[in-house]
Amino acid sequence: MSIIPKPAEIMEKETVFDIKKLSKASGDPSFKNEMEVFNIQCGEFIYSGPETLVCEKDSALKDESYELSIDPGRICVAAAGGAGIYYGLQTLRQLLLSCDKEIPCCKIKDYPRFSWRGYMLDCSRHFFTVPFIKKMIDALSLHRINKFHWHLCDDQGWRFPVKGWPALIEKGSRRETLNVPGREYGGFYTAEEIRDIVSFAAARHVEIIPEVDLPGHTSAVLASYPDLGCSGGPYRVEDRYGIFEDVLCAGNDRIFDFFAAVFDTLAGLFPSDWVHIGGDEVLYKRWSACPKCQKRLEEQKLSEARELQSWITHRLVQMLAERGKTAIGWDEILEDSKQFPLPENAVIMSWRGKEGGLEACRRGRKVIMSPNTEGCYIDYKHSEDPEEPGNIGISPLSSIYNMDPLCPEMKESEAALVMGGQANLWTELIPNGRLAEYMSFPRICALAEGLWTPKDKKNYEDFSSRLALHRLRLDRLDLLQYRRD
Ligand code: ACM
Ligand code: ZN
Numbered sequence: 001m002s003i004i005p006k007p008a009e010i011m012e013k014e015t016v017f018d019i020k021k022l023s024k025a026s027g028d029p030s031f032k033n034e035m036e037v038f039n040i041q042c043g044e045f046i047y048s049g050p051e052t053l054v055c056e057k058d059s060a061l062k063d064e065s066y067e068l069s070i071d072p073g074r075i076c077v078a079a080a081g082g083a084g085i086y087y088g089l090q091t092l093r094q095l096l097l098s099c100d101k102e103i104p105c106c107k108i109k110d111y112p113r114f115s116w117r118g119y120m121l122d123c124s125r126h127f128f129t130v131p132f133i134k135k136m137i138d139a140l141s142l143h144r145i146n147k148f149h150w151h152l153c154d155d156q157g158w159r160f161p162v163k164g165w166p167a168l169i170e171k172g173s174r175r176e177t178l179n180v181p182g183r184e185y186g187g188f189y190t191a192e193e194i195r196d197i198v199s200f201a202a203a204r205h206v207e208i209i210p211e212v213d214l215p216g217h218t219s220a221v222l223a224s225y226p227d228l229g230c231s232g233g234p235y236r237v238e239d240r241y242g243i244f245e246d247v248l249c250a251g252n253d254r255i256f257d258f259f260a261a262v263f264d265t266l267a268g269l270f271p272s273d274w275v276h277i278g279g280d281e282v283l284y285k286r287w288s289a290c291p292k293c294q295k296r297l298e299e300q301k302l303s304e305a306r307e308l309q310s311w312i313t314h315r316l317v318q319m320l321a322e323r324g325k326t327a328i329g330w331d332e333i334l335e336d337s338k339q340f341p342l343p344e345n346a347v348i349m350s351w352r353g354k355e356g357g358l359e360a361c362r363r364g365r366k367v368i369m370s371p372n373t374e375g376c377y378i379d380y381k382h383s384e385d386p387e388e389p390g391n392i393g394i395s396p397l398s399s400i401y402n403m404d405p406l407c408p409e410m411k412e413s414e415a416a417l418v419m420g421g422q423a424n425l426w427t428e429l430i431p432n433g434r435l436a437e438y439m440s441f442p443r444i445c446a447l448a449e450g451l452w453t454p455k456d457k458k459n460y461e462d463f464s465s466r467l468a469l470h471r472l473r474l475d476r477l478d479l480l481q482y483r484r485d
Helices: 029-041 082-098 130-142 191-203 219-224 254-269 285-289 291-299 305-322 355-362 397-402 433-440 443-452 460-476
Strands: 009-018 025-027 053-057 066-071 074-079 102-110 116-122 147-151 207-211 274-276 326-330 347-350 367-369 391-394 418-425
Touching (some): 082 130, 305 326, 397 443, 397 460, 418 433, 433 443
Parallel strands (some): 347 367, 367 418
Antiparallel strands (some): 066 102
8 A cells, every 4th residue: 555654543444445436525414625636636546436535523632633445336435624534535635646546445444643843945045936846845845744834035036925024026026037047937926826826735734834044044035125134235135055144134123123013024924833034054253343233232131142042043933922922932041141032922943953853852842853864854865876966965866765753761741841853955056956856755745654654654665665665656747867876
């Protein structure tokens, strides 16, 4: 059957279901959305005969879990809520995508190991079209990845409109790629496009978490509003890659007007409880030399420029809380100050290894593990082959498969704070969706199994053998994939 991620329990039967008998999904009206999405996804397999596919409510099952029973004349998916029904239907979709005439009868009981199963796409370094983003979200949901972390701005481009701050898209949404000078391509997502993507994703039980990276990685903001920087510029939307010295000026109160407008916009567009505030790779050189920043330092009784970041983080977390949102930040925000300790409710996304995550849960903060040291940076090359595309390091399939969000040294109470894990696709070297697919698959399949499947059921050899069949499903969905694992 080769389902990925591997379900918690599978009991295979001797019989088969003839796929010519598959009807549309029908059943409990509370699952109308899930059934409609399945009927679209699997339209090519559906015949207009008698009802054979039924979705039933079973309130005894846990959130996101499902039971799938396939018998010769009938398929039944049972769950307490829409997510479970959706996942049961995705398991069936996988079987349909890899079978010619019949699918094996079976009974599957399934549930996730972690609640945060994430994928990040950087749409600043390169811009990706709405159809591509939808294709990717649909493919993620086939693998039960349920969080799409949308990196919407960085030094190389700001990608959504903010009321009262028009230059962010007029100037900040750089309109050409580094690789193809002069080629115009889309610069930002309209509010309508964002709403469309959010609802497309919600229908597939994928939650979109927007990221606005602050206060560093903000060349696009500074080029749009130079007075937000320490020196006043000149600044430019970067077409180079790296970490830049110019960041938002911590001594300028206007940065908080900017944050308020941005967060109001995000709160209006994204129903998610979370907003990612970035916070990575902030250089402090400008703050050390800026009289306004030095004044702020004295005012707040801080001793070093670097501590200004903890003051900003504090304000950002509070401003989001006022809008009903919880902040997530990269692990750098753990480096706080006595005056401004990291707020209790801030979530840490650990990327420089798992150490940040370990420290965060020791300090009682929730954690998402996305270590670049253990395969979660899928902008890195698939292998050492010099002809392979990708950034700096190597993230082989086995490495992301074996990434465990928990650490042996965590106490039970600490492990309970680990929400799950995530793969990140930074796109400095990924100019289009086709290459993004190639970088993502099959590493996403491995990540999904690592975050969904019970630990004692995980086995890399077994995964590899199932992947052989699963690759046919990816082919059928026209997803490019690296094939030399
Ligand atoms: C990061 O990779 N700078 C979070
Ligand atoms: Zn300053």
